[in-house]
Amino acid sequence: MTARMRFVGVTTGSSSIMRLFPVWSELLGLDAELVGLDIPLDAPAASYRAAMREMQEDPDCVGALVTTHKIALLDATRDMFDDLDPFAAAVGEVSSIAFGPAGTRGAAKDPVTAGLALEEFLDPGHFAAGGHVLCLGAGGAGTALGWYLAQRTDRTGPLTFVDPAPERLEHLRATLTARWPDLDLRTRLLDETDVSDLLRSLPPASLVVNATGLGKDRPGSPVPDGATFPRGAVVWELNYRGSLEFLHQARAQQAGQGLTVVDGWRYFIHGWTQVISEVFGVDMPPETVQTLAQAARTSP
Structure with missing residues (x-):
């Protein structure tokens, strides 16, 4: 089964990650695909709840990275999470969503x-x-x-x-x-x-x-x-x-x-590698991050 990770943003199709993720997936030994989920700026709460339901009801979806909508999504869907990491709970935002046997876990990786x-x-x-x-x-x-x-x-x-x-x-x-x-x-x-x-x-x-x-x-x-x-x-x-x-x-x-x-290139690299680590449960030591960053620079 190919695992599916979602990318929740505004214009996800234009992000470099859409061409990089398949390369990274192979380097990390993941059988996984990345699928964008675009939500307009200032969307109503119902849009975020619908997005969460779509992901939770997809048996192949293992998690998601959230960009622009980190605060708005959690504001609208807090009751749909089973667990939040300390920073996510403190600031009311999620950048990482992981689905697993224990339910839906939200984390805020930005610090x-x-x-x-x-x-x-x-x-x-x-x-x-x-x-x-x-x-x-x-x-x-x-x-x-x-x-x-x-x-x-x-x-x-x-x-x-x-x-x-x-x-x-x-x-x-x-x-x-x-x-x-x-x-x-x-x-x-x-x-x-x-x-x-x-x-x-x-x-x-x-x-x-x-x-x-x-x-x-x-x-x-x-x-x-x-x-x-x-x-x-x-x-x-x-x-x-x-x-x-x-x-x-x-x-x-x-x-x-x-x-x-x-x-923001290295910020982008660290943001994605931290969430991939959380969602797929893979280690992300500095040498692995550097390998992925180098692949990102040289990928067509």
């Missing part, structure tokens, strides 16, 4: 994914020099990033999150301060924030992240044209495909401002 990706380009003592963090976007990816950063031994300066939705900012604050009451966390509504001024106020070597989805699911950037990134900043675009306006803005300033500019 692990964010950490694995960040540690590839941030030194362990990076923030000791006084860098701050500006995360544009306070959804699931932003909350997971904050969760990871709060645990670093080189505690950052202030962590500032900007988002257009007050409920997302409130949820992020409640989640992080419940665990780290002394965290220097600042939340700002986009409509009340001049992002250009905020960037100018950051010290050198700060971390600036696009966690909005702009430049992937929708065109645009959370940074206005003409804004300047702080000197020596690390600029991280969580997306690896799409119009990627934020990434292009950073690259245009890379030489002049001495920026480290990173796209």
Whole structure:
């Protein structure tokens, strides 16, 4: 029997994983296929419940990776899960769904994914020099990033999150301060924030992240044209495909401002390999991840 893994997103057919998964499946010794399940942005709860029923009633479906809909899906279907990992329960999102004899298990892998990706380009003592963090976007990816950063031994300066939705900012604050009451966390509504001024106020070597989805699911950037990134900043675009306006803005300033500019490719690799490990119960040591990453780079 060929196992079926689902990919719950918005435009799954254009993702690189659709051509990579068969290669990875063979390398890992899995008899498995990946099938996309597209749900529009801002879909009603009924759409998420129908998607969950479709997966649960498919005897060949062993699990799923969830991208854009991590929070909305769990909000709509929490009663359809038998178990949630601690982070999924704390933040109310799932990126991994596994079906097995014990029922439906949801997990939120983003803090692990964010950490694995960040540690590839941030030194362990990076923030000791006084860098701050500006995360544009306070959804699931932003909350997971904050969760990871709060645990670093080189505690950052202030962590500032900007988002257009007050409920997302409130949820992020409640989640992080419940665990780290002394965290220097600042939340700002986009409509009340001049992002250009905020960037100018950051010290050198700060971390600036696009966690909005702009430049992937929708065109645009959370940074206005003409804004300047702080000197020596690390600029991280969580997306690896799409119009990627934020990434292009950073690259245009890379030489002049001495920026480290990173796209979302390795974040994508770690995100998928962590969920595949969870869904199929396979080990994913660094050497295996590297083998899969190399295959991804060389696959046509």
